[in-house]
Amino acid sequence: MIGSKKTVIFEKKYGADIKKFSTTEQVDEFIEVKLGRKLKVKVHEGNVVTRRGSIFPFKSYEIDKKLDKILGR
């Protein structure tokens, strides 16, 4: 239900109440304490598309393509 502010994994895994979190930064801080390390920025594997010919390396992601491939669509 949209607007119910519930999580599927986070609250059960970490025994937390999502209603106490208002920003992603607060989530990061909480998880970092639980993990005992800083979170690293990662590219979601297998769905990176590099556009050739650009002056700067351009990366976009195609999660839909990856999902459809797994689902056989």
Place this chain on the structure above:
Amino acid sequence: MPDIDDLFKFYREECVPAYSDLVGYIADKPVQFLIEIENAFAHVAQFHNPETTPEEKATNISKAKDHLMRVTLDSYKMLWTEMESDISQILEDDFKRKYCINMSQGEFLVKYQNFKKAAQVARNIETQSIGIDPLKALDGYKEAIEIGRELIDAIDPEKLENSKSDLRVISLKRNAIELIISFVAGIFSSVVIIKLL
């Protein structure tokens, strides 16, 4: 047309929980999420730009919400693909499937099929509601992830950790038994041949 309060309400009530589920599972920050937040921020900045017209402000808020909606849905899709990858590693390995899950193989397989089916249903809803209400599929993806969570919970991390050494011990035992059987068979054959001669 959403206003700035709607935008941040959506951020708190949908975006943050989606992000916490994804980051809570993969234990890292996906760059895709950061890109969308950056894009949304650019539109919010334009909303607060004194030089933009009321129409431009409204358009920018709408675009900012589009980015937040997209990243919310994408967070669940990324989470589903991550879970699928972890579950597949168990399913594709005979030893792990037999010894590393606290559930019968049949039950695990049926649940995995339900996990995929739920994602297919969500994906169908999503593609059918493009441009109308992209969030219609949100509950469907959450449902699929809930099934995925049950599958992940059934995986015994300790058994999985020890699976390599356990497999090595089993292989050694099997080789030893085969060696003994071969040895006994060899002696038996020799005795039979000697008696026949």
